Amino acid sequence: MTSETQPATQSPQSEGQSSKGTIRVLQLYPREMNIYGDWGNALVLKQRIKWHGYTPELLEYNVGDDFPDDVDIIVGGGGQDSGQLVIQDDLQARADQLRELADNGAPMLVICGLYQLFGKFFKTSTGPTIPGIGILDVETQGTDERLIGNVIMKSAEFGDIMGYENHSGQTTLGPGVQPLGTVTKGAGNNSKDGHEGARYNNVVASYLHGSLLPKNPAIADFLIRTAAERKFGTFVAGSPDDDYARLAREHAARRPR
Numbered sequence: 001m002t003s004e005t006q007p008a009t010q011s012p013q014s015e016g017q018s019s020k021g022t023i024r025v026l027q028l029y030p031r032e033m034n035i036y037g038d039w040g041n042a043l044v045l046k047q048r049i050k051w052h053g054y055t056p057e058l059l060e061y062n063v064g065d066d067f068p069d070d071v072d073i074i075v076g077g078g079g080q081d082s083g084q085l086v087i088q089d090d091l092q093a094r095a096d097q098l099r100e101l102a103d104n105g106a107p108m109l110v111i112c113g114l115y116q117l118f119g120k121f122f123k124t125s126t127g128p129t130i131p132g133i134g135i136l137d138v139e140t141q142g143t144d145e146r147l148i149g150n151v152i153m154k155s156a157e158f159g160d161i162m163g164y165e166n167h168s169g170q171t172t173l174g175p176g177v178q179p180l181g182t183v184t185k186g187a188g189n190n191s192k193d194g195h196e197g198a199r200y201n202n203v204v205a206s207y208l209h210g211s212l213l214p215k216n217p218a219i220a221d222f223l224i225r226t227a228a229e230r231k232f233g234t235f236v237a238g239s240p241d242d243d244y245a246r247l248a249r250e251h252a253a254r255r256p257r
């Protein structure tokens with residue numbers, strides 16, 4: 001029986017009476033790449049997947065782990081330069097798998113330090129150049145200036161996006177990606193062009209912590225909808241409770257830089 005022939009409240013894969021199916025969320029390197037509340041992105045996905053009537057499963061991948069076969073959403077956070085140096089070899093070993101997933105349309109959210117390493121390279125201000133895995137056509141140059149503070153950007157796709165940045169790396173976009181948005185407060189990718197983040201296929205990359213998804217549920221729902229459509233052929237939305245997200249957005253919008 002296909003999912004189209006069943007009522008929306010039943011699982012297409014007999015995962016439980018009221019589940020529409022399981023959505024597996026993998027967090028990349030939470031040991032090293034998980035600062036300024038980035039773990040909150042995985043928690044928001046877990047809760048919203050439930051609100052939409054699906055069953056969430058949260059997985060972690062750390063250096064040396066076996067990479068799970070069956071992953072629906074990938075999220076990765078930010079980290080110190082030292083953390084990026086720790087994961088670099090393992091990330092290179094996983095590069096082909098991650099690139100294939102991204103090229104095939106798997107939804108992903110990568111923040112700050114992992115955003116940089118999903119690009120071509122991060123040349124740190126202290127010397128070493130950390131190679132990236134080149135999923136994103138971006139390059140990052142470390143500087144002596146840290147870009148720190150609250151950010152608001154305009155995105156045609158997701159509306160106003162809000163969060164908090166803290167990075168020394170400045171990122172330049174190549175022609176293979178689009179910016180996620182254009183800042184109206186804060187710096188974003190660098191101190192020059194007003195762009196924030198990057199978009200490629202169903203990969204969303206951003207410098208914004210905070211965490212990002214509690215204040216920007218439109219991005220969370222994009223990841224969930226894309227995952228469900230890829231896995232089940234269709235996405236049937238539930239009724240998320242957006243009251244706290246609305247409050248968080250009001251507060252974030254009032255914060256000074």
Ligand SMILES: NC(=O)CC[C@H](N)C(=O)O
Nearest residue numbers: 078079081112113168169
């Ligand atoms: N917040 C972060 O993830 C920082 C990333 C990187 N270490 C930088 O400073 O640019």
